[in-house]
Amino acid sequence: MRGLRRWWDDTAGGLPATFWYLWSGLLINRAGAFALLFLSLYLTAARGASPSLAGLVVGAYGIGGAAGTLLGGVLADRWGRRATLLAAHLTAAGLMAALAFSRHLAVIAVLAALVGVAHSMPSPAFVAAIVDVVPEARRSRAFNLQFWAFNLGMAVASLLAGVLAEASFLALFLVDAGATLAAAVVIALKVPETLTRRPAVTPRAVVGRRPGLHTALTDRTFLTFVGLTFLLAVLTMQTSTIMPLAMRADGLRPSAYGLVVALGGALIVAGQLFVPRLIEPYRRSTVLAVSTGLMALGFGTLTVADGLPLYLGAAVVWTVGQMLAAPPNAQINADLAPPELRARYQSVFYLTFPAASFVAPALGGLSLEHLGERHWLVVGGLGLVAAAGHLLAGPRRERRVAALRAESERPVGVAR
CATH class of the missing domain: 1.20.1250.20 (MFS general substrate transporter like domains)
Structure with a gap:
């Protein structure tokens, strides 16, 4: 028992409560993020799309993801980490619910791109918030736990997705939206704003320019x-x-x-x-x-x-x-x-x-x-x-x- 406690202290000890709430939100979000795993199958089996058209729609999600990554980084530094996380999660939940009831392929493609934006926005904010609250000596362990939670969540998502897809594609999208909303609730109730305004500290190579x-x-x-x-x-x-x-x-x-x-x-x-x-x-x-x-x-x-x-x-x-x-x-x-x-x-x-x-x-x-x-x-x-x-x-x-x-x-x- 003493050895187990020592291992836990070395692995996760000393991390602040805010980190664990961020970690929990990430785990819930990843465990419920399974609808996009079956998007191409949904489009071909339930909406009659050709494989090439399904590929274009899934590609729209990827393009949205690239835009969302940059947007999330800018907003997290301007609005704050908590505000960006909440906006992204609430938007993603609403878009996923809309995707569940959409029938036209053009609408689905637009929604898929927007979901890509909303799904990618939290990543920079999550990591920035972890750096904000975790002391430098503990960050390696915090990031290790983040990576572990991400993979554990994806493993759970893969298992649940197969079961839900066989039962109902509608349920697949709605449960995904519900999990995203649950992660937003955890962040809203337990995660404070971690961004603190301070004098600019920029690399010498860009001193003299306005940071951005x-x-x-x-x-x-x-x-x-x-x-x-x-x-x-x-x-x-x-x-x-x-x-x-x-x-x-x-x-x-x-x-x-x-x-x-x-x-x-x-x-x-x-x-x-x-x-x-x-x-x-x-x-x-x-x-x-x-x-x-x-x-x-x-x-x-x-x-x-x-x-x-x-x-x-x-x-x-x-x-x-x-x-x-x-x-x-x-x-x-x-x-x-x-x-x-x-x-x-x-x-x-x-x-x-x-x-x-x-x-x-x-x-x-x-x-x-x-x-x-x-x-x-x-x-x-x-x-x-x-x-x-x-x-x-x-x-x-x-x-x-x-x-x-x-x-x-x-x-x-x-x-x-």
């Missing part, structure tokens, strides 16, 4: 990190875009693909809470290099994979890499952001994921068609490039974080 979204978009140290994260996201997207095609080419059934994906999710849910203590003694750039290297090894192994056992073994390797990368990746992203631009920086960072969700299938499909199994050597090579990039960029990032910390701690009115 352009600050993040012209911050070379930050953009280098975003670029490396984009490579990591491209690797991660292989599991949901290109790997199913490769497994089918190897003669494996869809159930085999489901088993590989389920194994990764199970590993994250079972093991993610142990990661902070494991990586704590090491520099973040080193952890990211090792984690990205493991992902490169896992995906590179698929070059010789022709049966389920090798796919499962490779999945273990790349999932461990993902688990190790999650806390330092989020921590570095938070550390590089000036406090008054925290959510804007988050929004630029989160653009890597919709970008990767487009690039991975578009270029990956061509690569697989022309290179065959050698496609996985290219993917592994990208992972090794990212690993080397983290080692090379690490010292500059650390100097930048130290400079930002010194500036933020300088008493107001003291010249730089």
